[in-house]
Amino acid sequence: MIRKRKSLWRRLKENKVAQGVSSVLLPILFGVLILALWQGQVLHKIFNTDTNTLPLPSRICHIIIDNIPAFAQNALYTLLVAVIGLVVGSIIGYLIAVFAATFQKWGKGGLTIVGAFNAIPIVALAPVMTNWTKDISSDPNIRSMFAKTLVVMIVCIASMSINAFRGLTELKPFALDLMKSYAAKKSTVFFKLRLPNSVPYVFTALRVSVPISIISAVVSEYFAEYIVGVGREIRENIVLGQYPTAWAYIVVACLIGLVMYGVLMLVESIVLKNRRIK
Amino acid sequence: MKKTKELKKLLAVVFAGAIAVTAFAGCGESSSSSDSSSKDSATSGKLMSNEEIIKKAAADGKVGNWGLGNEYEILALLQKYDLPTKYLSEDFTMDGFDQDDITLASAMTYNELGLVKNDYDGGYKYGDTVGTIDMNDEGVAMLEDNIFCTKEFPKKNPNTVKAFLYASMKGWAYAVKNPEEAAQIVFDAGSSVSSDHQLYMAKEVAKLVTTDTKGKTVSDYGNIDEDAMQQTLDLCKKYVQLDDSSASKKLEGFTLDDIRDTQYIKAANESKDGKFGKLEKTDVTIQLKWLPQAQFMGYYVAQAKGYYDEVGLKVTITPGGGDISETTAVNNGTVDFGVTWVANLTSANAGGMDLLEIAQVYQRSGLELVYKKDLFTK
Structure with a gap:
């Protein structure tokens, strides 16, 4: 038995x-x-707490279902900020990495500076960006969206450029030697060797950037002029003592993060189908 | 070969330095460009009426408020003139007003308005070139700074509550008669602002404590005025938007008895000596709504003058600030008493807290909308 x-x-x-x-x-x-x-x-x-501070899941769900249009609108704005900031920031980050990999002696120093940007707390960056972008548009909504996206962008540039730089430069030694023995042009080395080599590193960077982009979007909403977004609602509701509603928005923020991470995983599994390096 | 390498390195450092310098220079630029010409330009033509000013600012989308529960009077005012209830988010400086991003900005008479008008450190020096719209005059006043605790606390500690109110009101009475001394006491207690601004604030706060919404003089400090309270609650019901349907239903059903109890302040004001029998609790704390400033001078004066000691209480004053939520702190028992606005207390109760106002220190609304006169002339 x-x-x-x-x-x-x-x-x-x-x-x-x-x-x-x-x-x-x-x-x-x-x-x-x-x-x-x-x-x-x-x-x-x-945790020795009450149902007011930590509301029951049933009540949280109830609030979300009751207010789907409002929640959807706030979530959409947060998602827009996070996604646009992530995409634009990552592209700029990659271009910086390409630049740094091409002119390595200058580039390494430049990357250190970009890395330093990563160390600036979002809480400090967000109000500065809001102040900087005051003249962008007369519409406060556009102005605020721009400021928020800028914060997400700056945060995403750093992790992408540093990771992509590694992907572009840390080649297998024999591969570079082989290219040299073929007398390959620099551009050929770049497109045939460096670029494909950097792809897994790009996804490593994105895995870090996706959660950070959501956090930056949520925090920068605190300081934005125009009142919209999941982060702003969390703050307003906590200050007003509306913990169940605040929790409902926290759940929505989690869902946005999960969905974005899920999409990233899906894309990664398709792109890296035959070339897992582990 | 080695030399060029070094040269390149040097160039890289210089380049990096240049980027850093421009970045920091940019930081300063945005805030120092505030001395705009509009400040000095003489006002010509006729000033618009309050209604015209509000309508113009609303049409431009340039009405400002801090939000976070401070916005209901503004919403009520906008609705009064059939305007869309939209406003811009103001930060805790008046830079937005200074740079004309917000042309009709929320300002507390005792704080932001002083910074806008006065020329002491931190002031924007506008003097009489700015005008204000008073919420009390517009009939949309909501009551602000009160004293509150949980509903349970006075049931268990009635004598402590009465003694605390007696001593606090004695402090307020002294403070409104001697604003200079009160301002100094607050400044010494660890002020967040300059002593000049503290004195301005003390004088303005004294007006709020001694005058009601209709402009009549109040002598029994801390009194919970029935009409003003009802108006505040009615405006709360109309403008506090709660996504939580059970909370908004609860709010709809609120009467004054759900948010205030007048017996303790009455007992305190009727007492001659502040003796209420044995105190159930002698060590108590009060959580302020904001940083130490003359807005809360009554408590600091009562502390410094020994009024709390006289009634047998040891009081700890806990400053607030930023996102410290005084309603939460009182509700979960971190502190015994708190200072908040009636609207905050009402919405917190709707959200599931069990709080009770026991005294209303500010008898009228301290919120005003400030505007530059030259932007609103015909």
Whole structure:
């Protein structure tokens, strides 16, 4: 009896399908367990808090469902800021990396400066950007969107340029030697060797940038002139003592992050299908 | 070969330095370009009426407020003139007003308005070139600084509450009669602003404490005026937008009894000596809504003059600031008393907190809309 059970366990362990299922199922089960403890107010006992500070999931869901248009509008603005900032910032970051890889002696120093930008806290950057972009447009909504996007962009430039630079320069030694022995032109080396080599690094950078872009978007909304966005709503509702609504917006912010990360994973799995390096 | 390498390195450093310098120079530029010509230009022509000013600013989309629960009087004012209830987010400086991004800006009489008008350190020196629109005159006044605690606290500690109110009001009474001394006491207690501004603030706050929304003089400080309170609650019901349907339903059903209790301040004001029998709790804390400033001078004066000691209380004054939420702090028991605005207390109660106003220190609204006269002449 015991032997049979053991072999079943082993079989399960070695089965690829079962592995896949368990790697998906276990986190979901864990999530459901947490939700159940939360709804059953066990979490409240553990953390010694009340249902006002930590509202029940049912109430949070109820608020979201009641206000789908308002939530959708705020989420859209936050998503726009995060995505535009991420895309533009990453492209600029990559171009900087290309520039740095082409003129390596100058580039390395330049990258250090870009890296220093990464160390500026978003909380400091956001009000400065709001002040800087006051003359961009007479429409405060456009002005604020620009300022917020700029913050996300700056944060994304740093991680992309540093990672992409590594991808463009850390080549397999024999590959570069081979290219040299073919007397390949610099441009050929770039397009045939450096560029493909940098692709996995780009995704590494994006994995960092995607969550950061959401956080930057949310925080920069605190300081924006025009009152819109998930981050702004979280702050307003907490200050007004509306914790259930604030939590509902926190959930929406999480969902935006999850969706963006999911999309990134999907793109990555398609692009890097046959070339996992690990 | 080596020399060129060094030269290149040197060039890179210079280049990097140049970028850094331009970046920092840019930072300063935006804030120092504030001395615009509009400041000195003489006002000519006839000044518009309040209604015309509000309509013009609203049409330009340049009405400003801080939001975060401070905006309801502005919304009520805009609605009064059938205007869309949209406003720009003001930060905690008046730079937006100075640079004409906001032409009709929210300002508290005792704080921002002083910075706009006066020429002391941190002031924008506009003097009489700016005009104001008073929320009390417009009939949309909502009551601001009060004293509140949880509903449970006075039930358990009635004598402590009465003694605390007695001593605090004694402090306020002294402060409004002696604003110079009160300002100095606050400044010594760790002020966030200059002593000049503190004195200006003390004088303006004294007006709010001693005059009601209709301009009549108040003698029993801290009194919870029925009409003004009702107007505040009515405006709350109309303009506080809560996404949470159960909270907004709760707000709809609120009466004055859900947010205030007048018995403690009455008892405190009727007492001659501040003796209410045995105190249930002698160590109490009060959470201010903002940084230490003359806005809260009554408590600092009561502390410095020993009024709290006289009634047998040891009081700790906790300054607020930024996003510290006084309603949350009181509700979860971190502090015993708090100072907040009635609208904040009402919406917090709707959201599920259990708070109770026990005294109304400011008898009228301190919110005004400030504008440059030369932008609103016909």
